[in-house]
Amino acid sequence: MKRHLVVPFGTRPEVIKLAPVVQALRAEGHDVTTIDTGQHRDAAMSDDVQRALGLLPDVRLTLPDGPSRLAALMAGATETLAAHPSDLVLALGDTHTVPAYALAARAAGIPFAHLEAGLRSFNPRSLEEVNRRVAAATAQLHFAPTARAAAFLASEGVPDERIFVVGNPVIDALRSNGIRPVPPEHRTGVLVTAHRASNVDDPARLRRLVDVLGRLTTIGPVRFPIHPRTRDRLAQHGLLPHLTALPGLTCENPLGYDDLLQALAQSRVVVTDSGGLQEEAAYLGVPVVVLRRSTPRWEGVEAGAAVLTGISSDAEASRAVAAAHQLSAPSELARIASLPCPYGDGRTGPRIARLLSDPAITPLLALDEPDYTDGRLPWAA
16 A cells, blocks of 8 residues: 655754655655755755755755744644645654644644654653654654653553554664774774754853863864854854864864764764764764763663763763763773664664555544544543
């Protein structure tokens, strides 16, 4: 059975992860309309990676600057779904694109499927956590990356028949581009990325980040590809000249995806507040220091391949540096390199494509109004 899907994406991680899924859907015979929702306008964060991965949008939207961006994103979702009728809207992750298209789909009476479903950080201050929960409340199909994510959904009352453990498509992307782990003895230095508003929009945390970057050079050369948001904040607070003058630290523009993966694979440790890099590092056997107090990717923490350390205090910043030293020790590098990747087997795209071809999925897509006029109650005694 072939279906017509609308697949929106607005950020570089969405493009990276959805490219193999869209390719598999089309190879299976599904009709897919792709939408660039306009969340990222920097070429390195959007256009360049779209071309590199072959996920060119059928519809490209733009968003205004300022507080009206979210309203414009929602309006764009509503108008796009009206102009491109479909059987199903499939969105990935936790950016604002996800709840915008989930809610627009529900308003239009179109079923919604969520990929990367069930990730939970349990952080009430996280907008991404809110977006994930909106997706869970509106989705008819929940494509969870891991058994743990599926268990979180089940604990929230999502019926088992609507949850499918499919892996994370970032592993599909890694396998398809031929990136392979580098033996620990051939790795050097530290890769650092930081872009989350909770870290870079707070001047005190931003200064601690700069301090951490300088202290990490005791492990080896440090590469710091600077996200556009982070660069703006560093310049705003007068920190950029000091940062670029630090010995042993290379500040650079955002790397292309392949270049970023090569840098990651060749590093002894990655220090980041990114979610996706935690998954990619697990595939490449690279330890991670997570500059956050919680993470929706608990599998790496459980395995001891990732350590959570925020930068909301000087003590936490020192813990981040200490964790990077500990994880980059030869014995830890060897242990982490030997761990299996918990986030998938590289066949997520084909798995989803086959599931959506199954006629048994069709009843799950129904948005029928329930009927309790016979006196039944919608809960167990």
